[in-house]
Amino acid sequence: QVQLVESGGGLVQAGGSLRLSCAASGIIFSIDTMEWHRQAPGKQRELVARTTRSGSISYADSVKGRFTISRDNAKNTVYLQMNSLKPEDTAVYYCRVASYVYEYWGQGTQVTVSS
Secondary structure (H helix, E strand, O other): OOEEEEEOOEEEEOOOOEEEEEEEEOOOOOOOEEEEEEEOOOOOOEEEEEEEOOOOEEEOOOOOOOEEEEEEHHHOEEEEEEOOOOHHHOEEEEEEEEOOOOEEEOOOEEEEEEO
16 A cells, blocks of 8 residues: 655744655655645645656746755655745645656645744
């Protein structure tokens, strides 16, 4: 059974930092793409950051220079280091892992940034 376990969310003041983790288990094939998405109340889910097995990394314009995505392939884990957090970063953050034969989503972790 595939499980994606997210952790690291919470309440932080503006300017603070958080580190999200997403550990995948039960996946047989190598994970190609690992992503973080977020969904704020009343808004559509948006892609925040992506990393591929080949080393490609991309970010949404709104988080460039503040967020860093990384992965540990041996642990099937993806991380999102979030610095200089702003109130507009408040959302539920979801991880997604995928290859050409599957995709899986985490359950989401709440990040709240107070002003």
